[in-house]
Amino acid sequence: MTQPHLIEFRHILDHRGALTPIEAEADVPFSIKRVYFIYDVSHGAVRAGHSHKNLQQVLIAVSGSFKVHLDDGKTRQTFLLSRPNFGLYVPQMMWRDIDNFSGGAVCLSLASDHYAESDYYRNYEDFLKAKGLR
Numbered sequence: 001m002t003q004p005h006l007i008e009f010r011h012i013l014d015h016r017g018a019l020t021p022i023e024a025e026a027d028v029p030f031s032i033k034r035v036y037f038i039y040d041v042s043h044g045a046v047r048a049g050h051s052h053k054n055l056q057q058v059l060i061a062v063s064g065s066f067k068v069h070l071d072d073g074k075t076r077q078t079f080l081l082s083r084p085n086f087g088l089y090v091p092q093m094m095w096r097d098i099d100n101f102s103g104g105a106v107c108l109s110l111a112s113d114h115y116a117e118s119d120y121y122r123n124y125e126d127f128l129k130a131k132g133l134r
Contacts, residue, residue, distance in 0.1 A: 002029070002091045004070050004077060007058065011085040020085045022110070028058050029089065030112040037062075038098070038107040047098040047107075051121040053130070056112040058087040059098075064105030071095040073133045081107075095127055 009027055012019045024032040038047055048068075059068055065082035072094055079088050087110070090096060098107065113119070121127040128134040 002089070004079070004091060004094060005089050006079065007087045007089055009085045009087060018085075022087070024110075028087070028110055030056050032110045033113050034109075034111040034115060036109050036111070038109070039105070041066075041101040041105065043101075045099070045101070047101075048096045049122070051095045051127045052092055053119050053121065054092050054113065055119050056092055057090045058110040059090060060084060060087040060108040060110070062106045062108045064102040065100075066098055066102065066105050066107060067100040069097045069099070073128050073131045093127075093131060095121075095124060 007027065009020045009022055012021070022028060024030065041047060059081060061081035062084045065080060068079045068081060068088055068090075070077045070079070070090060081088055101107075121130060125134060
């Protein structure tokens with residue numbers, strides 16, 4: 001299984017500002033089938049709290065910052081996302097929690113598949129059982 005890792009996207013800067021292009025299967029290791037934003041998160045709120053059976057994601061802080069906590073059932077890693085030209089690759093079967101949103105933070109998610117409730121583990125114990133750790 002591929003491990004979570006940061007992806008540095010191209011950062012094109014000139015006197016007019018900055019531009020970061022992101023291309024499926026070139027900059028992101030999958031075909032993008034869904035895009036969504038998380039924003040206006042209440043102070044102290046935690047988002048995510050689930051794992052996906054098959055879906056892969058890249059999470060990007062297009063504005064502000066937040067922390068992403070990833071857990072494979074054995075090891076927990078924390079990533080601070082705060083620059084729009086960096087994305088965090090989150091492979092399948094990785095529990096995730098997102099918190100510590102700054103004011104005005106926007107989390108962009110690039111997902112490898114369409115929404116399907118059947119792809120989710122929403123209970124941590126069920127996730128651990130599926131990984132053979134319980």
